[in-house]
Amino acid sequence: MSTPTPGPAALLRRLVESDPGRPRITVYDDTDSPTRGERVELSARVLANWVAKAANLLQDELDAGVGTVVRLDLPPHWRTLYWALAAWSVGACVVVPAHRAGARAADSDVALSAADVVVTDDPATAEDAEEGVLVTLAALARSAPGPVASGVIDEAKEVATHGDVFTPWEEADPSDPALRNGGTTTFGDLVPAPEDGRVHTATDDTAAFLRTALAAWAADGSVVLTRGTPAPEVLAARRSAEGVTRDAE
Numbered sequence: 001m002s003t004p005t006p007g008p009a010a011l012l013r014r015l016v017e018s019d020p021g022r023p024r025i026t027v028y029d030d031t032d033s034p035t036r037g038e039r040v041e042l043s044a045r046v047l048a049n050w051v052a053k054a055a056n057l058l059q060d061e062l063d064a065g066v067g068t069v070v071r072l073d074l075p076p077h078w079r080t081l082y083w084a085l086a087a088w089s090v091g092a093c094v095v096v097p098a099h100r101a102g103a104r105a106a107d108s109d110v111a112l113s114a115a116d117v118v119v120t121d122d123p124a125t126a127e128d129a130e131e132g133v134l135v136t137l138a139a140l141a142r143s144a145p146g147p148v149a150s151g152v153i154d155e156a157k158e159v160a161t162h163g164d165v166f167t168p169w170e171e172a173d174p175s176d177p178a179l180r181n182g183g184t185t186t187f188g189d190l191v192p193a194p195e196d197g198r199v200h201t202a203t204d205d206t207a208a209f210l211r212t213a214l215a216a217w218a219a220d221g222s223v224v225l226t227r228g229t230p231a232p233e234v235l236a237a238r239r240s241a242e243g244v245t246r247d248a249e
Helices: 008-018 044-062 078-090 123-128 155-161 206-218 232-242
Strands: 023-030 039-043 069-073 093-095 117-120 132-134 177-180 184-186 198-201 222-228
Touching: 008 044, 008 078, 008 206, 023 044, 023 078, 023 232, 039 044, 044 078, 044 155, 069 078, 078 093, 078 206, 117 123, 123 132, 198 206, 198 232, 206 222, 222 232
Parallel strands: 023 222, 069 093, 069 117, 093 177, 117 132, 198 222
Antiparallel strands: 023 039, 177 184
């Protein structure tokens, strides 16, 4: 029998236990998209609630567990965090496609046919997947804004119906693959060395964003994400108001 590894699920539990109401991820949206102007802030408690619902969806509806490959085809975003944590909670390996990570396709990409589950904000990609979950990034979305193909799960409509408490069928082993992005990282090595502070990042690299969040949380810190390109004076004022102490490398 394998020993449960102190990985991202345990890290999230520690955040909830230490200070459930403290903001852990704050996202400003300056993209040229329908979500422009949004500011979303999640505490550890709220983040854990989203993770539990998404993990229950993966496990109960898609039979995801240890050994499942989940292609996470999403940009850096607060929803991306809870889907990654949900996949890791069931013991799955998260794959970030090359076009979302700036990596070479031969090293990091996985064809749709090779992924057990594809979580994406692109309707066409979701339709082409064997098991597709269509994510709508807008904070207040209650359903996808357009048609959803037959067999595709409309996350905005379905995830809220799942339970707030998650219990995995099986725990991942520290040697099991957890993240593929230009190489493979195991569960035992997934959480980076702690980097404390209120960390700001504007990266468009999804894998780098996930690692920044895990490193900050490992040090009991938090993350501020800027999506898009605000005016310099807007960004400076925002960083000051949010108490940012450093930028992610």
